[in-house]
Every structure is written in C-alpha cells, then in structure tokens.
Amino acid sequence: MKYLYADVMNFEQNGDDLSLTARFTKQAQDFDDLQNEMAGREVGRISRFLKGDEHGPMAAEKRRAKWNATLTNLQIMMNDLEYAQLYRDTETKLRETQSTLDAALEQVQQLKTGAEAALSETLEHAARLPDGRRVFKDQVDQVLFENGDLVEDDLAAMIVWNGSEPSFEEMRAQADAVNGLIELEADIYTGQAEIGDMQERMADESDPITKDGMTSFNDRAEEINSGIEVRMNAFLNESLSPNAVQSEPIADISVPRL
Helix, strand or coil, X not given: CHHHHHHHHHHHXXXXXXXXXXXXXXXXXXXXXXXXXXXXXXXCCHHHHCCHHHCCHHHHHHHHHHHHHCCCHHHHHCCCHHHHHHHHXXXXXXXXXXXXXXXXXXXXXXXXXXXXXXXXXXXXXXXXXXXXCEEEECCCCCEEECCCCECCHHHHCXXXXXXXXXXXXXXXHHHHHHHHHHHHHHHHHHHHHHHHHHHHHHCCCCCCCCHHHHHHHHHHHHHHHHHHHHHHHHHHHHHHCCCCCCCCCCCCCCCCCC
C-alpha cells in the first residue's frame, strides 16, 4: 500500500503528467468527442480523431451521411418535433380505438347471445300447422307465416290456439334484433381490420407515413368509433323503449367511448 500511495504521489507531482482526476476527466471528454465525431457533430475538438484527409466541411458532411445511413427513414423523420408529436398522438388514437372496438365487440356478442336465446324460445312456443310450419297472429288477428305471408283460411282453421302463443310482432322484433346485431358484429370486425391496417402502415420504418396520412387516420378512427357508438345506442334505446316487445330484459351494457 505504501508503494502504491507513493507511486500515485509521484505521478501527481510529475509536471509532465496529469493527476488521476484530470486524467479521468480527459478520458470522459475524449469519449464524448468520439461520439460526436461518429454522429457528424462538429464541436471543435474532434479533429484529433481524424486522419489527414478527413478534415473540413466536406468530410463532416460525409460523416453525417454515414451516420444517417444507419438510421431508418422513420427515425430521421422523428427528428421533426411536430411530426414526432403527431406520430405519437396517432399511435395512441389507433390503439385506443382498437381497444374500444374490442370492448364493443364483446358487448355486441353478449347482446346477440341473449337475443338469439329469446328468439329461439319464441319460435319454440309458436303455434304450428299440422305439417310443422310455425304460424303467428298479428295485432289484427291475421294468421301469418314467419316471413309475413298470410296463411290460407282453410289452413288457419286447422290451428289449435291455447292463447299463450307469441305474436307475430314479438317474433319479428326479436328476429330484427338478432339480424341487426349480426350486422353490427360484422361491421366491428371490419373496423378492427381497418384500424389494424392503419397500425401496420404506421409501423413501416422504410416508408414513413406523411403528416396528412396520419391526420386522415385520426379522422377515420374517430369516424369508425362514432359510427359503432351511434348504432349501439340506437339498438339499446330501441330495445329498452316502453313499446319494444321482448320476452327477456336486455342486459345493462354501457356503450364504450374514446
């Protein structure tokens, strides 16, 4: 230990050498300058890292071009602060819209399951002709097939009614609800696929999307989400209205929002 201490003391006292603190400081500065040189940033101290033919503005430009070649086009575009902010905002918008559509899909599928069960029960309790075809009475006591066609009088006379059969209006409302939910489910799938295509486009680092393109994506994502929300609200309001005919209550499901 005495030898080492004396050695350090002798080193610090030597006027031709640097103290340990100054030496470490110089090494740190050299490292920073080397990084600047690699990045093509001129700080007035990097020339000692360069060969004789690597000095001057042209050489600095070459170094900068070499550095940029290691970056993707998207990384270069992200140096524009306005572009970078719009990019992050658009990514967030698309991600939130996709999550909203996921929640909407789950809710629609729950509603569809309930609507299909209600319709199945209604059809099970419908009156039938001797050949098994289902028939219903409407509000004015017409006898109708499922598709709304009138049942001939001679066939209608063969039906035995017990008074508990579902009406044509009840069956039709439930069938319309099922069909509407099937269509809404399909549209949500379509919206998810469209948002997914936008996210894939955003991830293309070799051909960065333009600012106008991102603005268009934001607008379209809002349009998709608003369209689904409006249709879900319309369905729920119609299903829960006092005039709606249903055999089972609709579950209390809130509409997802951004």
